[in-house]
Amino acid sequence: MFSITVAALAFGVVFLAELPDKTALAGLMLGTRYRASYVFAGVAAAFAVHVALAIAAGSVLTLLPHRLVQCVVGLLFLAGAIMLLFKKDEDDEELRKPADQSFWKVSGAGFMLILVAEFGDLTQIMTANLAARYDDPLSVGLGAVLALWAVAGLGIVGGRTLMKHVPLALITKVAAVVMLGLAGFSLYEAVAG
Secondary structure, eight states: OOOHHHHHHHHHHHHHHHTTSHHHHHHHHHHHHSOHHHHHHHHHHHHHHHHHHHHHTHHHHTTSOHHHHHHHHHHHHHHHHHHHHTSOOOOHHHHHSOSOOOHHHHHHHHHHHHHHHTTTOHHHHHHHHHHHHHTOHHHHHHHHHHHHHHHHHHHHHHHHHHHTTSOHHHHHHHHHHHHHHHHHHHHHHHHHO
16 A cells, blocks of 8 residues: 655655765766756666665665665765766866767666666665565655656756856866765764664
């Protein structure tokens, strides 16, 4: 049976957890390069797959120790921040003019990026935990996927708007600093437990 309360809870938790995460950053970067609707189609499909996997694995993931999960999440954030900080700067104009804007190429790139980047992500683990806790996979799944789609949409639209006013190098540095903060917070939680 569908529960609006459980769906709203899943939406709120996943939305707030994913908003500062690499998904918004990935959507932002893709949104600066490609047609937004094509990017969103691929990203939305990847998130649907992730939520389905999280719901299916809900009972297994709840068995993992919380400290281990927080440690892994912290290390992933740290790796993402390091990659952003040491990434070679690209020319903003080249990013705005990709060679191929076909639907299948752009949506496929968005799908693969999110599928790989989000596998085992904190929100996927949170979704699995919520599904196990409330024993309501439909409500949790719908709330989680809508939250992820909302964050991706904000990232994609925000990326297009932001690039008109802010250089990509600055956006990348700010994203890296945010990810460093999230890494520190996650690692602190793992140690303080």
